[in-house]
Amino acid sequence: MGILEVKDVGKRFGGLQALGDVNLSVKENTVHAIIGPNGAGKSTLLNCLVGKLIPDTGSVMFDGQSVLGRTPHEINQMGISRVFQTPEIFGDLTVMENMMIPCFAKRDGAFRMRAVEDMMREKDIVEKAEAMLEDMNMADKHHMNAASMSRGDKRRLEIGMCLAQEPRLLLLDEPTAGMARADTNNTIDLLKQISDERDITIAIIEHDMHVVFSLAQRITVLAQGTPLVEDDPENIKGHPKVREAYLGETAA
Amino acid sequence: MLGLTKKDLQLMLIVTGLTMLAPFILNPFPESSGMAQFNAGYPDLMQRFVIFGIFAIGFNLLFGLTGYLSFGHAAFLGVGSYGAIWMMKLVSLNVIPAIFMGVIVAGIFSVAVGYICLRRSGIYFSILTLAIAQMSYALAYSVLTPITGGETGLQIKSTDRPLLSNLAEGETGRANLFGMDMRQSFELSIGDWLFTFNVGYYIAAVVMLIAFYVSIRIFRSPFGLMLRAIKSNQTRMSYTGLNPRPHTLAAFVISGMYAGLAGGLLVAMDTQVGPERMFWTASGEVVLMTILGGVGTLIGPVLGAGVIKYMENILSKINKDVLHEWFAFMPDGLEDFIVFLVYPFIGKGWHLTLGILFMLVVIFLPGGLVEGGQRIGKWIKNRRKAKDTGASTEPAE
Numbered sequence: 108m109g110i111l112e113v114k115d116v117g118k119r120f121g122g123l124q125a126l127g128d129v130n131l132s133v134k135e136n137t138v139h140a141i142i143g144p145n146g147a148g149k150s151t152l153l154n155c156l157v158g159k160l161i162p163d164t165g166s167v168m169f170d171g172q173s174v175l176g177r178t179p180h181e182i183n184q185m186g187i188s189r190v191f192q193t194p195e196i197f198g199d200l201t202v203m204e205n206m207m208i209p210c211f212a213k214r215d216g217a218f219r220m221r222a223v224e225d226m227m228r229e230k231d232i233v234e235k236a237e238a239m240l241e242d243m244n245m246a247d248k249h250h251m252n253a254a255s256m257s258r259g260d261k262r263r264l265e266i267g268m269c270l271a272q273e274p275r276l277l278l279l280d281e282p283t284a285g286m287a288r289a290d291t292n293n294t295i296d297l298l299k300q301i302s303d304e305r306d307i308t309i310a311i312i313e314h315d316m317h318v319v320f321s322l323a324q325r326i327t328v329l330a331q332g333t334p335l336v337e338d339d340p341e342n343i344k345g346h347p348k349v350r351e352a353y354l355g356e357t358a359a
Numbered sequence: 360m361l362g363l364t365k366k367d368l369q370l371m372l373i374v375t376g377l378t379m380l381a382p383f384i385l386n387p388f389p390e391s392s393g394m395a396q397f398n399a400g401y402p403d404l405m406q407r408f409v410i411f412g413i414f415a416i417g418f419n420l421l422f423g424l425t426g427y428l429s430f431g432h433a434a435f436l437g438v439g440s441y442g443a444i445w446m447m448k449l450v451s452l453n454v455i456p457a458i459f460m461g462v463i464v465a466g467i468f469s470v471a472v473g474y475i476c477l478r479r480s481g482i483y484f485s486i487l488t489l490a491i492a493q494m495s496y497a498l499a500y501s502v503l504t505p506i507t508g509g510e511t512g513l514q515i516k517s518t519d520r521p522l523l524s525n526l527a528e529g530e531t532g533r534a535n536l537f538g539m540d541m542r543q544s545f546e547l548s549i550g551d552w553l554f555t556f557n558v559g560y561y562i563a564a565v566v567m568l569i570a571f572y573v574s575i576r577i578f579r580s581p582f583g584l585m586l587r588a589i590k591s592n593q594t595r596m597s598y599t600g601l602n603p604r605p606h607t608l609a610a611f612v613i614s615g616m617y618a619g620l621a622g623g624l625l626v627a628m629d630t631q632v633g634p635e636r637m638f639w640t641a642s643g644e645v646v647l648m649t650i651l652g653g654v655g656t657l658i659g660p661v662l663g664a665g666v667i668k669y670m671e672n673i674l675s676k677i678n679k680d681v682l683h684e685w686f687a688f689m690p691d692g693l694e695d696f697i698v699f700l701v702y703p704f705i706g707k708g709w710h711l712t713l714g715i716l717f718m719l720v721v722i723f724l725p726g727g728l729v730e731g732g733q734r735i736g737k738w739i740k741n742r743r744k745a746k747d748t749g750a751s752t753e754p755a756e
Contacts, residue, residue, distance in 0.1 A: 157598065183600035195598070197591040200584075208588050209599050211581050217602040220609055222582040225362060229581065272600060 108171075110135040110308050111156070111276060116165035118151055125151045126162065126332045133276070133325075138302050138309045140319045143329035144353055149312045150192075152329070153280055157189050158182045169276065180217050188269035190279045194261035196268070198254030202245060205253050205264060206236040209271040235271065243267040243297075259290035263297065270301065277301075279311040283318050295321050320344070328352065367575050370657060374571055378564040381405055382554045389551035393684070396676060399669055402544060402557035407668045409560070409567040410624045415648040415660030416567075416574050417617020422646070423655035424583060425610050426590035427477070430485045431492025432645050434472070435615040437499065437637030439465035439622025441506070444513045444632050451523040452515075452532045454541065454562065458623035465619020466612055473611035477604065480593075492642055499634035512633030534630050536562060541628055559628045566624060567661075570617060575657055577613070586610050647713075651720055653727025662728050667713065674709040 113131035126148045133139045154160040158179040167174045174182050197205050210232045240246050243263050283291040313319050326343045328335045330352040386400030442464030443457040476487040499507040517531040534541045541559035577583050585606050588596050596603050648667050653659025682698045704712045724730045
């Protein structure tokens with residue numbers, strides 16, 4: 108049994124069958140990549156996992172509990188954090204404040220009214236946020252406005268914010284999309300380090316094969332809403348079905 | 360001290376100083392001088408400064424922190440006023456229970472309104488709040504006349520016999536604080552200056568200082584951080600395991616209670632309410648105050664409230680005769696021409712001046728008057744710095 112079990116999940120948008128009978132099992136403490144050509148349903152699948160979409164059929168179990176019918180914040184509190192394709196951070200706030208918010212969410216839950224305390228005097232939160240910024244090599248950006256940072260820094264901040272919640276499963280949606288080569292390599296190193304050092308499962312959607320093959324221990328290939336193959340990276344590379352899906356029949 | 364940082368404490372002390380010394384500060388011109396009409400240090404207006412300051416502080420807690428623009432906040436002010444006046448008519452003429460009642464009634468009403476309106480955000484939220492406020496106005500104006508007094512509103516009458524009072528037969532009750540009449544004033548005249556210290560004003564001012572202090576604490580609290588997070592990015596908020604709904608509802612209710620507090624205080628000062636207090640222009644006014652002063656700043660809303668109430672009361676009193684007096688030194692034709700030019704902006708035309716001021720602020724100072732102050736502060740600092748470095752290089756020459 109994996110930590111995340113997707114069974115027969117289907118999702119239809121009007122006449123378009125975006126997902127049809129998707130089965131997926133992500134094992135604990137591995138890096139699992141989901142790849143596929145454009146329109147394969149990767150993002151739809153991800154949205155079904157985090158509560159943004161509700162699948163028409165099938166089940167999604169996380170650690171033995173169903174996530175279906177729960178709101179995004181409830182699913183997050185179960186231990187699933189998500190990194191977006193374009194970094195979603197609190198642009199108007201400082202880097203430090205950005206990092207403190209997930210620390211509060213971890214400690215106080217989805218809603219707790221703490222309107223009288225001074226947030227900078229919450230020692231445990233401040234220390235945790237500072238340590239996490241240190242881990243992300245961002246300690247010097249403490250008071251910077253989050254929106255004014257580079258794309259790579261925003262991405263690192265977002266990953267750090269997700270980690271501050273100590274999730275058991277980290278979902279990444281094309282984390283290196285639109286990044287320069289150097290930034291991409293930095294992100295790969297960061298993710299490798301996270302997966303080695305922490306007790307965490309990573310599921311990643313990615314276009315860039317360089318990223319996929321440097322990180323993934325297991326790969327699922329989606330095409331037209333259904334999984335083609337699920338296998339180890341070395342078997343995926345030369346798989347005829349995968350080549351067909353990506354390059355078209357004649358090229359294969 | 361007081362759980363505030365040094366900077367916040369400074370601000371708190373400045374505001375305390377200004378409100379306590381307001382009778383002096385607002386009366387800078389001698390009584391017999393022509394400028395005396397610009398004096399704002401009379402009780403009625405000073406009370407309005409601080410009460411609408413409270414209203415704007417509360418509005419800013421919602422709009423400044425969460426970014427939800429309520430266009431129906433006057434409804435809470437009105438509901439608070441009605442609650443307070445009934446408390447005075449029925450239970451006690453002491454202002455404290457009346458003000459409490461205003462806060463509680465407005466709080467309960469805002470829970471219901473917030474529950475409905477916060478299902479939508481952005482423009483839809485604004486329209487929903489506006490709709491509810493206009494419905495409340497219509498109800499108060501006509502359908503609920505037995506409770507609200509309809510068009511004429513409610514006053515304390517000589518027939519009212521509050522439970523906890525010992526009024527003589529036929530005596531009209533007066534709002535008081537443990538026997539101190541709200542309208543009681545102490546006048547101090549120094550030379551040609553006359554300063555009025557009014558009981559009602561000082562009570563309202565103390566309440567405003569408490570309200571201001573609470574707002575600083577909320578701004579600096581984890582809850583305040585969450586509210587700013589909602590304004591910044593609701594998607595990230597949800598995907599960080601935080602539920603935006605109860606946060607916004609709590610902010611909405613706190614803000615509604617501030618409005619109720621302001622409504623209760625208004626009643627405590629002049630012991631009357633009318634439905635026009637809930638009209639949409641009153642809701643728009645608090646939006647203007649907050650934006651004019653500086654959205655999301657601590658002191659901005661108070662400044663904005665002050666400026667607008669000053670213009671409403673002082674500018675509107677200037678008439679044609681006063682203008683002719685001012686420009687009497689000019690040749691006749693020119694005098695008439697200047698008066699003709701200035702006239703649209705004064706008296707009933709004060710809205711025109713307000714509109715121009717508002718446009719200028721929004722275009723050139725998006726951060727409101729507070730940003731203007733900060734820019735001036737920076738400019739002075741830079742000049743001083745330039746002077747210092749200039750002075751230090753001099754000997755070398």
